[in-house]
């Protein structure tokens with residue numbers, strides 16, 4: 001399975017859940033897959049046809065989506081086609097029927113209109129699965145119900161024995177059960193992944209609607225368009241789309257528009273140009289939603305509060321689907337909050353109306369939060385998470401906590417005194433001393449709180465009210481379209497300890513609206529800083545590397561244009577960044593980079609190698625630099641839990657540092673400068689946080705840690721030896737005993753490992769022995785040739801295959817010389833791969849150099865591949 005993954009997709013490992021789902025499909029079992037957008041659901045149905053050599057039939061709701069997927073699959077050497085109204089090849093249908101394609105896409109209408117003879121012929125040739133993508137469309141409880149999806153269960157009776165796979169990114173249990181039922185799934189394997197999109201930064205700002213804001217937004221967008229980052233600006237109205245895109249155009253930004261009032265042709269053209277990077281900024285209404293499959297969108301900006309948190313999650317989810325750090329900013333104005341009634345016009349029943357108001361209230365609350373936005377989003381979808389994510393505006397900006405006891409007493413006391421079915425407006429008006437008719441009629445002008453909050457604006461009080469809802473002091477109840485507030489037991493407890501002259505301290509974290517001025521007090525219409533809307537500096541390239549990356553982006557663009565495809569389909573941003581950092585000089589090195597597949601090597605490999613060589617020479621960059629060939633899979637909650645000791649808690653910043661290092665596989669340097677952080681922190685601090693996590697029992701990959709800080713076996717021995725002389729109480733005396741090259745970080749790591757009884761070294765028993773050549777140490781700097789480092793594993797105690805291959809070696813009495821074919825035959829015997837040292841032992845008649853050469857050429861030809869320092873047959 002792994003070899004097919006590498007061959008066609010270029011990936012060296014599966015993401016969480018993918019492998020188990022594919023295994024279930026191969027076993028013929030129906031599957032229900034619920035995974036966040038961008039987590040890799042498509043691969044679950046794209047891989048089985050390549051393994052079984054039978055066609056996969058995929059039902060997808062939108063023609064544009066199918067076209068994009070087919071385009072990208074073709075660039076991977078996969079035979080894919082869509083049978084939609086947009087298909088111009090008249091032979092596509094008969095070719096599909098005869099099993100010529102690995103994957104065929106069709107709309108649900110098409111699937112139910114195709115004659116039974118089509119299905120029975122295809123069935124005879126071989127169908128490995130029927131996938132129903134965006135399966136929530138089948139459920140009337142989902143947010144995107146399509147009546148045509150309801151016909152799909154009929155196919156079940158035709159495609160007997162073919163596993164059915166339902167896939168969706170957003171599904172409540174009710175929707176999930178509905179999908180299972182509607183597709184007549186039998187005992188399906190249910191896989192529910194995390195909804196957390198860890199690479200996305202979430203941020204919210206309030207603004208004054210109008211030209212001043214648009215101009216500021218344009219100014220910011222201009223900055224990051226220079227870094228060739230694709231972005232979507234979602235507007236709530238066609239008028240806003242036109243206004244924002246006109247302003248961008250005037251500023252010289254190439255921009256596209258997409259909204260429901262454009263003709264089909266104009267929309268298709270706009271979509272196509274965006275996909276192909278002919279312009280980078282798309283200004284759209286939410287009509288530009290589900291049908292977009294571009295993986296390298298770096299910014300999704302909402303200009304106006306979305307109608308629900310479900311749609312916000314879905315729209316912002318278009319961002320960073322390739323896993324690269326990306327940004328979701330939401331700009332709202334308080335007037336957005338008055339739109340609930342407008343959205344309710346679509347509702348047909350009281351239940352639906354209530355559901356719309358509830359979703360909208362949740363989106364509004366998201367805007368007003370002063371706590372972690374990710375936590376709130378995840379909680380809304382029923383998932384727990386840490387209190388602080390470290391990657392949203394509220395977690396990365398240090399906001400003041402103020403004692404708000406007096407104000408809270410006034411607002412909650414007033415709400416309590418109104419004793420009616422009111423939202424925030426009435427008590428706020430009372431506090432501000434309004435003498436409006438509704439207040440006089442209700443005699444609220446006689447309340448003791450009347451006029452006590454005049455000095456603050458209405459919006460200030462409303463913002464505080466939202467804070468109190470978030471913090472559990474107030475409870476909002478939604479009944480039909482009416483939203484009413486009451487004081488919660490927690491709030492009542494606070495009130496009971498207050499008197500008009502005394503209130504116990506109550507500290508609240510402030511939102512910008514409460515801290516700063518607000519629009520009522522800001523008649524100049526000035527717009528607050530849109531800080532944070534900076535270009536995605538997703539990798540800290542040196543200046544020369546940044547230039548090389550630009551050259552490669554241009555090359556990719558040229559190749560994409562020549563091949564009438566999208567640049568991302570030629571090669572993803574992630575892979576291109578790894579190529580920039582690794583600067584491979586040979587086919588094997590290029591092929592080994594994560595994300596580089598066989599088709600890319602065949603069609604573009606030599607062209608890219610030539611460009612890398614030429615540009616690196618011109619930019620004075622060395623070839624074969626550090627490669628990040630094996631990315632860590634994105635974390636999932638299950639694995640995270642297993643790595644966290646029971647009952648142990650770390651301070652949020654420390655937990656975050658540990659999680660990013662251990663779970664996300666980021667380097668210490670990257671964590672210190674993580675995009676979205678208000679200010680970089682010192683690498684030394686990150687290192688100490690990770691060590692502290694280790695001391696607290698959190699799992700640490702010590703081998704990787706040692707490699708990252710250059711703690712080689714020799715350095716480790718010297719430090720242990722110094723400790724044996726001067727003790728471990730103080731760092732300085734240890735440092736004084738050691739060669740200058742040994743760093744405090746290495747000493748600290750050694751001490752932590754010693755404390756924990758961890759050693760990555762083989763001869764830790766010899767720790768009391770002085771190193772033989774302490775005066776002439778090896779360089780303790782990080783190896784810059786990771787391939788050599790990875791290959792030279794002869795002393796690696798973790799070499800996983802040693803035992804197994806040793807057994808084979810003992811049956812090899814004569815010197816055996818390696819050839820390409822003998823290596824292939826040998827590797828076939830070991831599904832779990834063979835390390836270089838074991839290969840050297842087996843082929844004891846070959847030198848290391850000649851064996852490495854042979855392995856590299858086999859890698860370059862995609863006959864073998866390397867993963868975690870072991871070689872596998874393709």
Ligand SMILES: Nc1ncnc2c1ncn2[C@@H]1O[C@H](COP(=O)(O)OP(=O)(O)OP(=O)(O)O)[C@@H](O)[C@H]1O
Pocket residue numbers: 011012013014015018035036037038039040041042043168169295321322323572
């Ligand atoms: N095992 C993997 N390793 C690395 N990248 C992967 C892996 N599987 C998928 N990807 C990449 O992740 C990105 C998103 O994958 P995919 O389109 O399958 O997501 P999805 O869950 O179907 O999203 P959506 O809900 O938007 O349809 C793609 O760029 C894909 O190439």
